[in-house]
Amino acid sequence: MVLVINQETFDDAVSENINEFGMEIEEAINDAVKQFEAQGVNLGNIIKDNMRLQVESTQDLKNALSTLRDHTQLKTVISTSELQEQIAIVKRECDKSIPYRVFAAKEGAYNILLQLLTKDAQDDTVIKESLRAFISLMTKQPDLLEDKGVQTIIRLLSQEKDAEVQKLLLKWVKECCIMHEMNRQNIFKADILDHLKLLLKNADSSLIRDVLGVLRTLVLDDDVRVEFGKAHDHARVIASDTLSSITALLTKFEMDELLVSDLLSTISALLVRTEFCQTVEAAGGLDTIKHAIIVFQDKDKLTRQCFKVLKALAGNDEVKIHIIQNGFAPLIISSLDCNKNSSTTATLGLGCIAALTLRCAENSKAFFEAGAPELIYDCMRIHSNDANVQKNASWAIRNMVSRSRYQCEKFLDLGVETILKMNLKKFVNHEFDAKSALRDLGCDVNLKEEWTGSGGLLTTQSKKI
Numbered sequence: 451m452v453l454v455i456n457q458e459t460f461d462d463a464v465s466e467n468i469n470e471f472g473m474e475i476e477e478a479i480n481d482a483v484k485q486f487e488a489q490g491v492n493l494g495n496i497i498k499d500n501m502r503l504q505v506e507s508t509q510d511l512k513n514a515l516s517t518l519r520d521h522t523q524l525k526t527v528i529s530t531s532e533l534q535e536q537i538a539i540v541k542r543e544c545d546k547s548i549p550y551r552v553f554a555a556k557e558g559a560y561n562i563l564l565q566l567l568t569k570d571a572q573d574d575t576v577i578k579e580s581l582r583a584f585i586s587l588m589t590k591q592p593d594l595l596e597d598k599g600v601q602t603i604i605r606l607l608s609q610e611k612d613a614e615v616q617k618l619l620l621k622w623v624k625e626c627c628i629m630h631e632m633n634r635q636n637i638f639k640a641d642i643l644d645h646l647k648l649l650l651k652n653a654d655s656s657l658i659r660d661v662l663g664v665l666r667t668l669v670l671d672d673d674v675r676v677e678f679g680k681a682h683d684h685a686r687v688i689a690s691d692t693l694s695s696i697t698a699l700l701t702k703f704e705m706d707e708l709l710v711s712d713l714l715s716t717i718s719a720l721l722v723r724t725e726f727c728q729t730v731e732a733a734g735g736l737d738t739i740k741h742a743i744i745v746f747q748d749k750d751k752l753t754r755q756c757f758k759v760l761k762a763l764a765g766n767d768e769v770k771i772h773i774i775q776n777g778f779a780p781l782i783i784s785s786l787d788c789n790k791n792s793s794t795t796a797t798l799g800l801g802c803i804a805a806l807t808l809r810c811a812e813n814s815k816a817f818f819e820a821g822a823p824e825l826i827y828d829c830m831r832i833h834s835n836d837a838n839v840q841k842n843a844s845w846a847i848r849n850m851v852s853r854s855r856y857q858c859e860k861f862l863d864l865g866v867e868t869i870l871k872m873n874l875k876k877f878v879n880h881e882f883d884a885k886s887a888l889r890d891l892g893c894d895v896n897l898k899e900e901w902t903g904s905g906g907l908l909t910t911q912s913k914k915i
Contacts, residue, residue: 700738727766
């Protein structure tokens with residue numbers, strides 16, 4: 451279990467360094483960080499420069515929150531324009547840095563903004579400004595969300611028809627879900643999926659991108675404070691309800707580069723079970739992915755998404771065969787060749803080749819004939835110091851030749867043996883990957899025996915029942 455602390459504990463340690471030991475604020479923060487890290491504490495959820503607010507001005511923020519608080523408590527009546535102006539100040543101050551957002555939260559900004567969304571619910575301009583402020587307030591500060599906030603999100607999603615309000619709501623939801631497992635679970639249990647499915651059917655491309663962003667955050671597993679999350683469960687339910695319709699959107703918006711990229715990314719995130727790969731294929735996914743990889747071949751980011759989703763689809767052995775039967779091997783090689791100078795794209799492309807050729811000689815043959823050995827060698831040569839590229843290249847080589855020994859000579863003629871042996875020295879953590887590729891290429895390699903018995907006889911005891 452990862453050791454974590456809350457913000458207050460960290461702030462107290464910094465204050466002690468300042469007050470008890472006379473440190474300057476920068477020195478106090480650095481010392482606190484070193485002390486906690488030495489104890490094995492994960493500080494990923496901690497705002498390390500929070501105490502700097504002691505020496506920074508927060509008067510504008512205090513005044514704006516005070517004015518808004520009086521308005522929500524009916525102590526004063528202010529015009530809509532002034533109301534918007536005060537909310538905008540809160541947003542502006544929260545946008546400055548995380549410490550300002552923490553300070554705003556301590557001053558009650560969350561409850562004030564939540565009350566504005568209820569009290570002024572008939573005024574779309576106030577709602578929009580309040581949501582913008584909420585997004586700023588809760589960026590990297592999702593702990594603020596509670597039951598009333600979840601209920602407000604669902605209520606507004608069910609009532610609001612204004613596209614801009616819907617987009618802001620979805621962005622707020624996304625900030626609430628990032629790095630916060632309990633928020634994800636609570637929002638999911640509030641049946642947000644029912645509202646997201648409706649938006650997928652009826653929204654324009656811009657709003658659909660925000661819906662997809664929320665779906666992806668609901669299946670994240672990024673909260674270090676929680677040992678076991680429900681990312682897989684959420685993905686299973688979402689995929690069962692939406693995967694076919696999401697795949698169909700690839701055809702509807704096939705020329706929209708940004709949306710196609712988001713659709714492919716979402717499909718990849720939802721392919722957590724082998725039967726979902728068949729769902730995508732049945733919905734015409736292979737044809738639309740082929741269209742995307744051809745039309746957007748020179749678009750590095752979209753090419754990466756194509757590689758990701760094809761690798762995920764290769765998790766189903768039948769779909770893996772169908773992918774290559776549909777002529778993907780030369781397309782993957784061509785796309786990777788166009789973008790091979792990017793280490794990230796090279797890593798994903800080689801990983802895609804490795805997944806599609808795993809235990810499948812026919813797929814390996816198709817890649818071999820499409821020129822995969824030369825391209826794999828090029829990627830290894832170009833990114834000779836990138837551990838991830840070299841690791842995935844090792845996998846691709848191993849999977850291609852393991853059941854197709856006739857390919858070994860080609861790889862050896864290109865010079866991959868030299869690179870693989872250099873990798874043994876350069877990348878100690880990936881020694882096994884390089885040795886596996888060398889072994890299957892027929893090269894001399896000293897394989898380490900992980901476990902040996904002591905030579906004694908194994909004995910068992912039977913128990914009469």
